[in-house]
Amino acid sequence: MSIPIHPGEVSLASWRAVWQGADLALDPACRPKIAASAEAVRRILAAGAPVYGINTGFGKLASVRIADADLETLQRNIVLSHAAGTGAPMPKPVARLMMALKLASLAQGASGVRPEVIDLLVAMLARDLIPVVPCQGSVGASGDLAPLAHMTAAMIGVGHILVGDAHVPAADALARAGLAPLTLGAKEGLALLNGTQFSTAYALAGLFEAERLFRTALVTGALSTDAARGSDAPFDPRIHRLRRHRGQIETADALRRLMAGSAIRQSHLVDDPRVQDPYCLRCQPQVMGAVLDVLRSAAGLLGTEANGVSDNPLIFAEEGEALSGGNFHAEPVAFAADMIAMAVCEIGSIAERRIAMLVDPALSGLPAFLTPKPGLNSGFMIPQVTAAALVSENKQMAHPASVDSIPTSANQEDHVSMAGHGARRLLGMIANADAVIGIELLAAAQGVDFHAPLTSSAPLEAVRRSVRAAVPHLDDDRHFHPDMEAANRLVRTGAVIAAAGLDLPELV
Incomplete structure (x- = not known):
């Protein structure tokens, strides 16, 4: 039996069941909001104004404007550069719960990701394809950047995925399961990296x-x-x-x-x-x-x-706004x-x-x-x-x-x-x-x-x-x-x- 996931309304009992290995079923009613959020990002880009995380650099580099032709590269680069964790891999049940938490967050339609991102997370969870994620490297602000970057790297075919008990190169593991690596669109790398899902899991x-x-x-x-x-x-x-x-x-x-x-x-x-x-x-x-x-x-x-x-910035589709918080x-x-x-x-x-x-x-x-x-x-x-x-x-x-607090990112992230x-x-x-x-x-x-x-x-x-x-x-x-x-x-x-x-x- 699958655990129904209604984004924003999931009980602790349901999260416990997912942690214990239960399958999950994402409520299809969330799909229109996801699509509207992605469309809002497209409109923001078309307007041409600089918006953090969509057509700018990140952290201390937020003032750097990125050309439209480089937006896919920008999102891929943030994943690869931020996949800088260390230590032993996360236990599989915890990593799986982290993926489910990220799915439920993105599916609320405030992150600007396309339905393809949601579909790949759903498919990987259904096929028990769990990214190998080093457990050390997050300071718990600007999101759990390093661990979530390792999760996202597996989604784009980089790094490793746990298949059974084996660490399989991510591209090979996805191909064996009939899945294509994700090509990240504007905002999507940042949406996947930002968030507290590692810590929360x-x-x-x-x-x-x-x-x-x-x-x-x-x-x-x-x-x-x-x-x-x-x-x-x-x-x-x-x-x-x-x-x-x-x-x-x-x-x-x-x-x-x-x-x-x-x-x-x-x-x-x-x-x-x-x-x-x-x-x-x-x-x-x-x-x-x-x-x-x-x-x-x-x-x-x-x-x-x-x-x-x-995550950050958040997309408010009805207003067509991206708010950085x-x-x-x-x-x-x-x-x-x-x-x-x-x-x-x-x-x-x-x-x-x-x-x-x-x-x-x-x-x-x-x-x-x-x-x-x-x-x-x-x-x-x-x-x-x-x-x-x-x-x-x-x-x-x-x-x-x-x-405890140690400032990071050249004091941009100072607490x-x-x-x-x-x-x-x-x-x-x-x-x-x-x-x-x-x-x-x-x-x-x-x-x-x-x-x-x-x-x-x-x-x-x-x-x-x-x-x-x-x-x-x-x-x-x-x-x-x-x-x-x-x-x-x-x-x-x-x-x-x-x-x-x-x-x-x-x-x-």
Whole structure:
């Protein structure tokens, strides 16, 4: 089934489906606006007045008038000169999402491109021809110029296209698919290069993965609470209604439902002298609820950005005008990416504290380092160290990218957003946090094992069974890495959420 793309009205759920590999179907109702926009560019050229990006140079060279005979060369030159990225290729799902975002932007009829440009993007997406795009080189203003130039270069037959797992010369890949390289008309190279679609694609991918991470960490946090015979009293709805934050209220509700019916929790009520649990247990609604609220704020920013038009100049066909502005500045994306980065960092940070609490017998009441024979065995000693290392990495990467700016283009572009790497770092941060949550999953399951014959709640016991199907209980020390990899897979694939079987909070 194809995802319908109505330019300007695409939901986050639809963008997620495209990122996950779904086909898309562009709404044909956008075609008249596309044609009218291209015709407006033709009329502007016929009028003979200098208009930025259509018959002038670019950036600091905007005052240089370009002859009509050189306009196709001008557009080709901007693509080739701007294809100056470096680093590893973008992950295919993110590059594919970037193409779809660019398609939806151009199809709103404000960019002056001909229908042929739209048709080639549609055809490449349908045939799974994804340009090989180096992931470094954007400062997030004047658009994501270098990455989008590499995308556009593939459309004109330069560079490489990913076909299956192979990097195939772009001209060959297009020819094999029965497609002709695009000859760019006036304004078209600039329209394809200008825009925030690289940054937005990475930020959306980070957002979608952060939501999965958040929901998984709710489950592991509840399991850790039961492993430590913690109290669910701090999750009482009366507490959270008084604070009024939506995310906090929903998070507390989820934690209560995850722990409902736990015999281990009931034992706490009978014979546990502790009055209050450590913050890493007690303050989960406050911390994770704030995370949820921040992710939702970022989702709002990115949902708006994904439906916007962010190239320059913009064509207003009815008035026959080309207006030069700054929609290519990716500050909203940079802010959203920074918000997601902070949220991801905090998910891992509080989870690591729960791991540290579980391995400490003075805090958890469990055997030291969760091993029956401490001393002879080290148990979970070093996995906690690994979690600490990963959390420290994420703290460094969570420094806001949006507060940095380095002027470019001979100071014409004197303030930039740095949204490109601000968004690109998110997937690496989430991979780190996934590993931390995987370690917590193993530690919490091990802790609950020690309470036998008492059992946890039905949802948490289902989660523990899924862990034990992949990783046996740790009696004596063994090679730990395979256990961690198995747990990490359960986290990354959403298997932990599925095993819990409850409706957990979502972004929308």
